[in-house]
Amino acid sequence: MIVKNYMCDWVNTISQEKTFPEVVKQMVEKKTNSIVVVDKNEKPVGMISSRTLIKQVVPSYLEEDPTNSMFGAEGTFDRYADKLKNLKLKDFMDTDFHTLSEDDAMIEAATYALKGRQRFMPVLNKEEKLVGAITRTCIKNALHNVFFKDNQVNPKDNGVGK
Amino acid sequence: MHGVEQEVVQGFHITSGMMTAALLIFLGSYGAIISEKVHRTIVAIFGGALMIIIGEVMGFYGQHVAVGAIDFNTVGLLVGMMIIVGITKDTGIFQYVAVRAAKIAKGDPWKILLMFAIITAVFSALLDNVTTVLLMVPMTFVICDNLKINPMPFLLVEIFMSNVGGTATLIGDPPNILIGSAAGLTFMEFVQNLAPVVVVMIIVLIPLFKFWYGKKIKTSEENKARVMQLDEKESIKNPTLLKKSLFTLTLVILGFFFHGALGMEAATIALFGAGLLLFLDGKNPERVLEEVEWVTIFFFIGLFVLVGGLEHVGAINWAAEKMLELTQGDFQITSILILWGAAFFSAFVDNIPFVATMIPLVEQMNGVFAEGLNPIWWSLALGACLGGNGTLVGASANLVVAGMAEKSGYKIKFVDFMKVGLVVMVITVAIAQIYMWIKFY
Numbered sequence: 293m294i295v296k297n298y299m300c301d302w303v304n305t306i307s308q309e310k311t312f313p314e315v316v317k318q319m320v321e322k323k324t325n326s327i328v329v330v331d332k333n334e335k336p337v338g339m340i341s342s343r344t345l346i347k348q349v350v351p352s353y354l355e356e357d358p359t360n361s362m363f364g365a366e367g368t369f370d371r372y373a374d375k376l377k378n379l380k381l382k383d384f385m386d387t388d389f390h391t392l393s394e395d396d397a398m399i400e401a402a403t404y405a406l407k408g409r410q411r412f413m414p415v416l417n418k419e420e421k422l423v424g425a426i427t428r429t430c431i432k433n434a435l436h437n438v439f440f441k442d443n444q445v446n447p448k449d450n451g452v453g454k
Numbered sequence: 455m456h457g458v459e460q461e462v463v464q465g466f467h468i469t470s471g472m473m474t475a476a477l478l479i480f481l482g483s484y485g486a487i488i489s490e491k492v493h494r495t496i497v498a499i500f501g502g503a504l505m506i507i508i509g510e511v512m513g514f515y516g517q518h519v520a521v522g523a524i525d526f527n528t529v530g531l532l533v534g535m536m537i538i539v540g541i542t543k544d545t546g547i548f549q550y551v552a553v554r555a556a557k558i559a560k561g562d563p564w565k566i567l568l569m570f571a572i573i574t575a576v577f578s579a580l581l582d583n584v585t586t587v588l589l590m591v592p593m594t595f596v597i598c599d600n601l602k603i604n605p606m607p608f609l610l611v612e613i614f615m616s617n618v619g620g621t622a623t624l625i626g627d628p629p630n631i632l633i634g635s636a637a638g639l640t641f642m643e644f645v646q647n648l649a650p651v652v653v654v655m656i657i658v659l660i661p662l663f664k665f666w667y668g669k670k671i672k673t674s675e676e677n678k679a680r681v682m683q684l685d686e687k688e689s690i691k692n693p694t695l696l697k698k699s700l701f702t703l704t705l706v707i708l709g710f711f712f713h714g715a716l717g718m719e720a721a722t723i724a725l726f727g728a729g730l731l732l733f734l735d736g737k738n739p740e741r742v743l744e745e746v747e748w749v750t751i752f753f754f755i756g757l758f759v760l761v762g763g764l765e766h767v768g769a770i771n772w773a774a775e776k777m778l779e780l781t782q783g784d785f786q787i788t789s790i791l792i793l794w795g796a797a798f799f800s801a802f803v804d805n806i807p808f809v810a811t812m813i814p815l816v817e818q819m820n821g822v823f824a825e826g827l828n829p830i831w832w833s834l835a836l837g838a839c840l841g842g843n844g845t846l847v848g849a850s851a852n853l854v855v856a857g858m859a860e861k862s863g864y865k866i867k868f869v870d871f872m873k874v875g876l877v878v879m880v881i882t883v884a885i886a887q888i889y890m891w892i893k894f895y
Contacts, residue, residue: 351595351861351862352858353592353595353858354596356588357543360595362549363593363600363684363689364599365599365680368599375863
């Protein structure tokens with residue numbers, strides 16, 4: 293059971309020069325919670341997830357102890373969101389992420405999906421080009437196909453918005 | 455440094471080579487800590503280990519002696535208090551206190567500033583300064599957001615009050631923990647000798663804050679009403695844990711007051727409180743122990759090892775002799791020099807390594823003054839703690855507040871801070887000087 297058989301073949305990408313509002317727009321339109329940030333050569337250089345976006349809008353003084361947010365003033369969310377309008381992706385994207393190659397075993401994908409907060413792993417071919425992605429749904433599909441050999445799900449049906 | 459070659463310390467001959475090597479390691483580490491290019495804890499651990507290795511090779515220091523140089527009373531006190539606060543802060547009590555104070559002030563910004571200033575000073579006397587500001591600053595932002603006012607005056611006043619309030623007790627500020635532990639001074643002795651003058655400082659500073667910030671923090675009746683609508687009871691998520699935490703905290707503070715009479719070290723009290731609260735909480739201790747600032751603890755351990763090397767090579771003894779030569783062994787001049795010297799030094803560099811180095815130096819003066827050493831310890835404590843207000847880099851709490859403010863879109867500039875910080879420092883150190891003059895000279 294290898295990554296190539298369970299990954300989705302298409303991935304949403306965005307340039308690292310884009311801004312915070314532009315990535316929000318693209319993620320809403322594509323109905324996705326994760327997007328791969330690429331450089332000019334289409335090489336993955338970062339990841340943005342919905343969590344990455346939320347982390348930017350919540351000020352650290354609230355994040356440290358969420359109890360404080362119970363007394364948060366109306367308008368605080370908008371005010372902090374407004375401060376992000378010119379923020380470039382390269383300045384806040386997650387750069388510490390795990391990538392897979394097409395021939396990697398699914399156990400590697402499962403292990404990294406469990407470890408850390410990465411819900412989405414880009415898959416690269418031998419030329420280091422982005423060719424797909426593994427999500428938690430891909431792993432769930434792989435699990436299904438282990439148990440129900442007569443009723444296999446389409447491994448490519450992994451819930452990533454096109 | 456001529457003339458030290460023949461000196462014999464603990465059975466071995468000190469050579470100028472040993473002295474130079476120890477001084478180079480110490481000053482190199484000190485310089486690296488001041489430069490802030492490398493994290494201070496990394497410098498302390500690396501410098502400490504290097505001091506042991508060179509000491510072993512040259513024969514003036516070793517691991518066994520270095521471990522003996524670590525003040526486990528300081529380490530135990532810090533760890534114990536961090537565990538107690540780590541559990542207590544999850545109860546929401548600090549948010550409760552902040553919102554309650556804002557409502558008692560009827561949402562009036564100046565009155566809230568006053569309440570927060572006093573709460574910060576009191577918390578800071580009973581907890582360490584960094585913990586205090588970590589608890590106070592988030593709620594300051596929240597209340598200022600509700601009032602739609604600039605939080606900057608609040609942040610500055612909280613910095614000043616955390617450093618002033620922390621001066622009052624043995625556990626209020628790391629320099630005091632170090633001094634109390636090394637000199638065998640009790641919590642009660644700190645309270646008796648330093649708390650009254652700290653109260654005077656706060657009384658003098660409040661009109662100054664009113665003059666500086668009173669007119670800058672105005673808000674509408676609508677915003678005041680918003681604060682009055684906040685329900686502080688919402689923050690109390692676990693009333694059972696709150697009762698256990700308050701019970702333990704009360705016991706620990708009472709224990710501090712009587713630890714001298716009980717013949718116990720302050721660390722014993724703090725670690726007993728930590729153990730008791732962990733037991734009463736009954737949950738997995740891993741998460742609580744993760745909250746302990748091990749980075750700070752290892753900074754202290756590294757520093758003790760570094761200073762221990764310097765002490766064993768006789769450098770501290772030499773510096774103490776030079777200082778007494780400078781002051782001609784005069785008690786008043788020595789006390790004044792230490793008070794003001796410590797204040798200005800602490801304003802620009804970390805006061806923890808400074809005090810850790812000064813302690814053995816002061817110990818060398820034992821028997822020199824008819825007045826005893828205690829007034830010198832108070833001069834050092836007052837100078838080192840109050841000096842922290844001089845600049846933004848003067849104390850860890852200042853940098854923690856600046857960091858939180860910057861992340862929230864408010865930059866505290868070094869020069870802007872210094873303009874008010876130096877005034878606060880000079881006023882409070884001058885009050886300390888008058889106090890020393892009345893009480894001890």
